Amino acid sequence: MNFVEAYWKMQDSIISLSNNEHAALAIIISAVIFYSLGYYRVVFVYAAFLLQAIYLFSRGMQLGRLPLIGPHDTLFFLSASTVLFAVPLSMKLKKRKQLLYPVLLLSVVFMLLSLAYKPHNVPLTPLLKTFWFEAHIVLSFFSYALFSIAAVLGVMFLISKGEQIEILQCKIILIGYCLFSAGMIFGGIWAYFAWGTYWLWTPKELWTLILWLFYSLYLHARLRKWWAGKASVTVGIIGFFIMMFTYLGVSLFMESSHAF
Amino acid sequence: MKSARNIMKIFFSLRTSVWLMTALMLILFYGAYIMPLKKEFLMLHTTPLFEWLLEQPLAITWWIWGALLVVSLLAVNTLLCSIESLIKRRSSQKMLLLIAPQIIHAGFLFLLLAHVLSSCGSFKGTTFAFHGTVLQLPNGLDVVFDEIHIDTDQSGFVSGWHANIRYFRRGRYVTRDIIRPNDPSFQDGLGMYIKAVRTRPFPAALVEVSREPGAVWALVGGVCFLGGMIILLVMNIRRDAESLQFD
Numbered sequence: 001m002n003f004v005e006a007y008w009k010m011q012d013s014i015i016s017l018s019n020n021e022h023a024a025l026a027i028i029i030s031a032v033i034f035y036s037l038g039y040y041r042v043v044f045v046y047a048a049f050l051l052q053a054i055y056l057f058s059r060g061m062q063l064g065r066l067p068l069i070g071p072h073d074t075l076f077f078l079s080a081s082t083v084l085f086a087v088p089l090s091m092k093l094k095k096r097k098q099l100l101y102p103v104l105l106l107s108v109v110f111m112l113l114s115l116a117y118k119p120h121n122v123p124l125t126p127l128l129k130t131f132w133f134e135a136h137i138v139l140s141f142f143s144y145a146l147f148s149i150a151a152v153l154g155v156m157f158l159i160s161k162g163e164q165i166e167i168l169q170c171k172i173i174l175i176g177y178c179l180f181s182a183g184m185i186f187g188g189i190w191a192y193f194a195w196g197t198y199w200l201w202t203p204k205e206l207w208t209l210i211l212w213l214f215y216s217l218y219l220h221a222r223l224r225k226w227w228a229g230k231a232s233v234t235v236g237i238i239g240f241f242i243m244m245f246t247y248l249g250v251s252l253f254m255e256s257s258h259a260f
Numbered sequence: 261m262k263s264a265r266n267i268m269k270i271f272f273s274l275r276t277s278v279w280l281m282t283a284l285m286l287i288l289f290y291g292a293y294i295m296p297l298k299k300e301f302l303m304l305h306t307t308p309l310f311e312w313l314l315e316q317p318l319a320i321t322w323w324i325w326g327a328l329l330v331v332s333l334l335a336v337n338t339l340l341c342s343i344e345s346l347i348k349r350r351s352s353q354k355m356l357l358l359i360a361p362q363i364i365h366a367g368f369l370f371l372l373l374a375h376v377l378s379s380c381g382s383f384k385g386t387t388f389a390f391h392g393t394v395l396q397l398p399n400g401l402d403v404v405f406d407e408i409h410i411d412t413d414q415s416g417f418v419s420g421w422h423a424n425i426r427y428f429r430r431g432r433y434v435t436r437d438i439i440r441p442n443d444p445s446f447q448d449g450l451g452m453y454i455k456a457v458r459t460r461p462f463p464a465a466l467v468e469v470s471r472e473p474g475a476v477w478a479l480v481g482g483v484c485f486l487g488g489m490i491i492l493l494v495m496n497i498r499r500d501a502e503s504l505q506f507d
Binding site (some may be wrong): 216 | 289295492
């Protein structure tokens, strides 16, 4: 078998892997187990992340697009993104595991939540087949992952204090805010070319604006020394809940044309 | 004189920004809750915002008026704080660190301008179009739909579409264009979009004609905002790297 034949055979295997529901479930459960074992050896964290990457890649190959539609795919992507950012960020702290362990727990929760929803395997409507839409989704979920990590750092600060933790939370929120703003702008560009308007007054957009204003408020208040410390980290923690409602709550509990 | 100075002091304050953002958030929180409950909000996207606001009872729109007031105050606060910052620290060595937040603020103000323009002067109209349909547009152009082509995959899902159109003005041919998903046709300030298609009994398209006067300013605002944020992030990373070198 030459290289080209081996490549096509591997591609068929990956596609059939994601088509097989049992195989997909096995990958996800294995990733959960490996993340749990990550409490003992960090190498299991890398193995679990690799499994998540394989699953996302296989879903992408099966669907012919980024697997980012519906609660199953987005929760899974959020789970993987959270670990993707947490691993290098944890190296900035003296006690690396202090950040990594709670983030792994969060990642496992997101992954288990994703199992509660069926994968969205319906072909994408033509209006969603554009770079602007995919960039909008990816940037939004990267920012959600960073806001989640910032909340974990906030809890860490409340438990064990440490100026370094609070400063790291601020920096992560700044990067997350930049990505979230970029996601909103890319979403506006997509909406203008797809729908004829860059903004719609729906619950999803309103909550997105609330989330953006919340972190704008955090970043402005944080410029003053009197705000640093317990007050700012608490705001960083509250931001996580607003983020989760914006992401999941609006889609599940409110009627909006902008569901997921 | 003293009261005027105190009022100016309030507008130059960062604390004012924080309180205004908090107030705006709370108003929008209420709005996000009330919008799905009132059927009047279903018509919000069919007319310009200000036109819709003047037609609807205050009982359901008071929160939008409140938000507009707070946003106006926030815009003034942003502008004044930016100007003060530039004047007070104009001799600063770190010009990029001084300018980056002001570029972000400028982006924010351009975005507000975009929304004001769209809220006053936007237009939206929808209709069905078939092969041979002629539409009269508000800008004096006529558009003829020569062909509507819809692609479907093996399972019958619509995988794409395009419509070949020609523009005429007073019977004279102007130009031709093709409308595709995420690729509308723009002519003389109006955009033509295909929102949905139908294959049976014959190819038909739900066409929307719209005008968004604020779109360009929204893009300018977005570019400024992101540009300023990127500069700020790079300056932060550079400062961290320098502090590590001196450790």
